[in-house]
Amino acid sequence: MKWTLLLILESLLADSALGWTYHYSNNTMNWTMARRFCQSHYTDLVVIQNQKENDYLVSKLPNKEKSPYYWIGIYKTHWSKNWTWVGNNSTWIGNQSWAKNEPNNNHSTEFCVEIYLNSGINRGKWNDEKCSFSKHPVCFQAQCNATSCVRGQCQETIENTTCLCEPGFMGERCQTAVECSPLSHPENGYLVCSGGNQTFNSTCHFKCQIGFLLIGSSALTCEVEGFGAAQGLRYKQALIAVAGCGAFSAFCCVCFCWAKHKRKKLAQVRQTEEAITPPNEVQG
Numbered sequence: 001m002k003w004t005l006l007l008i009l010e011s012l013l014a015d016s017a018l019g020w021t022y023h024y025s026n027n028t029m030n031w032t033m034a035r036r037f038c039q040s041h042y043t044d045l046v047v048i049q050n051q052k053e054n055d056y057l058v059s060k061l062p063n064k065e066k067s068p069y070y071w072i073g074i075y076k077t078h079w080s081k082n083w084t085w086v087g088n089n090s091t092w093i094g095n096q097s098w099a100k101n102e103p104n105n106n107h108s109t110e111f112c113v114e115i116y117l118n119s120g121i122n123r124g125k126w127n128d129e130k131c132s133f134s135k136h137p138v139c140f141q142a143q144c145n146a147t148s149c150v151r152g153q154c155q156e157t158i159e160n161t162t163c164l165c166e167p168g169f170m171g172e173r174c175q176t177a178v179e180c181s182p183l184s185h186p187e188n189g190y191l192v193c194s195g196g197n198q199t200f201n202s203t204c205h206f207k208c209q210i211g212f213l214l215i216g217s218s219a220l221t222c223e224v225e226g227f228g229a230a231q232g233l234r235y236k237q238a239l240i241a242v243a244g245c246g247a248f249s250a251f252c253c254v255c256f257c258w259a260k261h262k263r264k265k266l267a268q269v270r271q272t273e274e275a276i277t278p279p280n281e282v283q284g
Contacts, residue, residue, distance in 0.1 A: 020156050022046065022060055023139045024070060031112040034071045034137035035086065042139040044087040045073030051094050054115075056158055058124040061117050061138065069114045071135040072126070076111045083113070096125075103128035150175040167224045168200035177201070180222035188212045198222055 023042055038045045048054045061070060073086040074093075083093055099122040103110065112131040115138075116122045129135070144154035149163035152174030156162075165174035177199040185191045186206060193204040203221045208214050220227045 020143050021141045022057060023141065024061060025137050025139075028068050028134035028136055030134055031071050031075065031131040034135065035073070037137050038073075038139035042141040044140065045071060046138045046140045047073050047085050047087045047090050049090045049092050051096070053158060054094070054097065054124060057138070058115070058117065063119060064117045065119065067114075068133070068135045069116055069118075069127075070138045072113055072115050072138060074113045074126075075131070078111075079105055079108070099125035099127050102126065149173055178222075178224070180226045183220065183227055189214075198227070200224070 020043070023038075025037070029037065035045045046057065048057065064070075074083050075086070076083050085091070099116060102125070103113075105128060107130050110128040110130055112129055113126050114129050114135050116125050116127060142156065143161050144156055148154040148161065149165070150173050151169040152163040152165040154161055155164055163172065163174045165171070168178050170176050170178055180198050180200070182198055183191060183193075183204055188209045189212065190207040190209075191204055192207070194202045198204060200222050203219050204227070205219045206214060207218075
């Protein structure tokens with residue numbers, strides 16, 4: 001109920017940016033409450049991914065000539081730890097992000113960050129601050145969701161959302177599997193592909209006609225680089241080679257058997273002739 005009343009009374013900014021929307025409150029609260037507020041009504045405290053986004057945010061927020069300024073969604077848990085963004089895993093901390101001589105950890109526990117919105121040289125710069133101090137929260141409402149990209153990661157940029165597709169997929173929402181160059185049917189064999197197509201991750205199986213032997217892989221899978229046409233070519237040649245070797249082997253076998261039979265017949269003839277011819281008499 002309390003947050004509902006705050007929403008009614010507060011002034012909100014809802015400008016399209018980064019593919020999402022920005023919202024700020026005229027009410028002040030510590031950093032933890034500010035984040036809780038943003039998570040309850042939007043997505044989280046604002047996350048900044050580059051200098052262009054930082055400048056865009058500054059252009060949309062009202063000026064304030066003195067504190068309290070605005071909480072943003074970057075923090076640390078200990079003075080020796082790195083600064084960390086909430087939410088979408090941004091790691092950006094620009095060289096010109098901090099105001100002069102900041103962050104200085106002046107109170108030893110300045111683990112949260114505000115952004116200045118004055119008209120001086122520090123406009124749009126950051127300052128580390130104690131998380132218990134009261135500032136205005138700046139929230140964002142994400143447009144990306146679990147169904148934004150079928151096979152990819154949804155990335156939000158200024159006034160746009162983009163799907164970064166997984167390898168093997170394309171399209172505005174990464175909804176289309178990449179097609180491989182079609183395989184030709186092998187001679188004296190068959191080609192059968194899963195699902196009847198030759199798209200990414202589909203597998204094609206090779207089978208031989210009766211009397212032919214398969215040499216090599218019996219299946220090829222469509223990958224990012226394609227099927228690998230060279231494998232298919234070697235496969236076709238292998239079939240022809242096997243057929244040729246088979247015919248040659250059969251020919252050699254016939255020749256060998258015929259030659260063996262002929263030698264046996266000649267031996268039998270010689271034995272018969274020797275049995276008929278009487279032996280020569282021994283001269284005294």
